[in-house]
Amino acid sequence: MNVIQEINNVNDKFATKGSKLRIEKRGETLNIRGSLPSKNDKNDFAVQRISLGLKADFNGLEEAKKKLQLITLQLELNQFDWINWVKISDKKEKKEEFKFLTRLNDFEKYFFRENKNEYLTSTRKTTWRSSYKPYINRMISIQNDTKTDNLDNIFTTTLKTYKEGSRSRKQCATSLSVLAKFLEHKLPEDWKLMAKGYGLNKASFRNLPTDEIIENLWENIPNKSWKYVFGLMATYGLRNHEVFFCDLSSLTNSGDKIIRVLPTTKTGEHQVWPFHPKWIDKFELCELGKDPELLPKINRDLRVTTLQNIGKKITDQFKRYSLKIKPYDLRHAWAVRTIFYDLPDTVAARMMGHSVSLHTQTYHHWITKRDQQQAVNNALSKYKKREIF
Missing domain, CATH: 1.10.443 (hpI Integrase; Chain A)
Structure with a gap:
């Protein structure tokens, strides 16, 4: 009897016991193939393959049978975990991925930990959903796609998925800076330069x-x-x-x-x-x-x-x-209006409930125009006085 016939016999025996898994020969090695939990959701099953790294001979088959029995038992007890079945060369990467996801979960718990006041907690929920969760979800997606454990690459790649000069890019940079501090990870030296771009684009300020x-x-x-x-x-x-x-x-x-x-x-x-x-x-x-x-x-x-x-x-x-x-067009229009009332930027920023630096970045175009116009008016005034005398 050859190895392939014996593999078929083994698979038939497991099938009669209700197993949805089987041993397969691919090239010169043996694998286990069948319905297994998704790597991202253990409740979602799909046909997948586990590489055993065993030689396709009778000795390898005996080891494969033991592996198949073990996997079947783990599935019955709901104890199957992919981290136990990836190749040794992949195991370090997988552990890093799990560690990264765990740290992100820790950050979310930390974010809400200090707030016991009902109203503050609700405000934090809004901030989390709008200012943190979208960027963290994108980080997870990038980490899954690239299979990298290099945090510099994950942070930088996430930031660069947002358009230069956009408000989203600036918000992403701000939120990820908070996350990096929590992770005790030093961001690239040019992070602030890459993040630049909060404010109204040209089309917005004209309209x-x-x-x-x-x-x-x-x-x-x-x-x-x-x-x-x-x-x-x-x-x-x-x-x-x-x-x-x-x-x-x-x-x-x-x-x-x-x-x-x-x-x-x-x-x-x-x-x-x-x-x-x-x-x-x-x-x-x-x-x-x-x-x-x-x-x-x-x-x-x-x-x-x-x-x-x-x-x-x-x-x-x-x-x-x-x-x-x-709706925010009304807020931006109000801010521009205060500039031409000559309201100091520090006062306007305080009324809007944000920082002076954010105010000047966002409304840079109009503030610059106001300051230049004032300088021109002063120069013209001095020139007229010289003409009189």
Whole structure:
């Protein structure tokens, strides 16, 4: 009897016992082939192959039978793990992959560990979903595709999947910098240079709505409650969700019209002044000072929803009314407006709830134009004075 016949006999015996695995001869070596758990999801089975590294002879077959019995038992006890069956040359790589994934899980636990306050926890959930999870998922995908354990390559490749000069690339760099610090991994020296690019691109800054367009859009919103939302965002440069987390008590005829964004928001408590002040009357915002419940009735309980979900409702409503601008266009337009009111950048940044460096990066184009215009005006003024004398 030759080896192939004996392999067939062995496979028949295992098949009668209900086994979905069999020994196969490929070239001069033996493998086990059949329905096995996915490497990424142990509950997902597919036909796969385990290389045994055994010679295709009778001695090798005896060893293969023992391996087959062991694998069958592991499957029955739900104890099968691919790390025990990869080639020795692959085992180090596999362990590194598992170690990498474990560290990412540790980072997520660390991210939430210090927050016991319900509202802060909800805010952190929003931040995790929007500012960390997408980039970490992409890192995992890149690690799986490249099969590399070189963290420099994983970090750099992940960053470069985002377009240069895009906001996503800058956010990715910021989030991965936090992760790198947790992993005690030193990023490449040119990381900040590669990350550069937060802010509005040329197309965006040219297409910001004018004051006239903003006023016309407000007029065309059919629902009074949503007109208040639009008016608040235009006049105070609020983020989507911040509209529903403000102290509006100053919006009365005798109030100072300075609204307070509550600490439950993304960047915490801060005060905001109106630009243009005349829009308070134009958009009838004093009505909110009398009754803040005039805003749309949406679920604001951060124990059951998130800031991101609340913000999305505004985005959806803009689309529903075919406003042809994005909610954040109102915020950007407000920021540019403050520049030409000559409001100091440090003050504007504080009102927007972000850093001065982020403010100057994002609105660099208009800030530069303002400063240059001021310099030109000063030069012209001096020249006219010389002409007089």
